[in-house]
Amino acid sequence: MVIKLIEDVIRSAGGVTNFEAIITYPNTETQIPSSYEYTYTLMGEEVVDTFDNVNPDEVNESLGLTESEPSDSTSTSSNPSGDILSVDTNGNGQVRLKKQKTQV
Numbered sequence: 001m002v003i004k005l006i007e008d009v010i011r012s013a014g015g016v017t018n019f020e021a022i023i024t025y026p027n028t029e030t031q032i033p034s035s036y037e038y039t040y041t042l043m044g045e046e047v048v049d050t051f052d053n054v055n056p057d058e059v060n061e062s063l064g065l066t067e068s069e070p071s072d073s074t075s076t077s078s079n080p081s082g083d084i085l086s087v088d089t090n091g092n093g094q095v096r097l098k099k100q101k102t103q104v
Contacts, residue, residue, distance in 0.1 A: 006049060016040040
């Protein structure tokens with residue numbers, strides 16, 4: 001996700017120069033990077049983007065942004081609070097949106 005955001009910035013700026021990527025691995029046993037660092041020149045300014053490769057589910061849980069147990073509710077009632085969790089009826093993290101027909 002972060003890489004896509006960086007690509008979007010680069011594309012909208014018309015490109016960059018001096019692009020360098022440093023991908024760090026915790027050891028020689030794994031193929032999963034532990035961190036990334038991107039350095040590039042964008043519109044005359046050097047930019048350094050550094051971030052750790054973390055499990056987003058673990059981070060969200062540590063920040064209290066997830067429920068301990070997904071809801072098994074199959075209710076299709078209205079959603080007065082606007083909370084996405086109340087429309088995720090099977091707890092799979094996905095919500096299907098359908099286009100409403102409108103009369104003019």
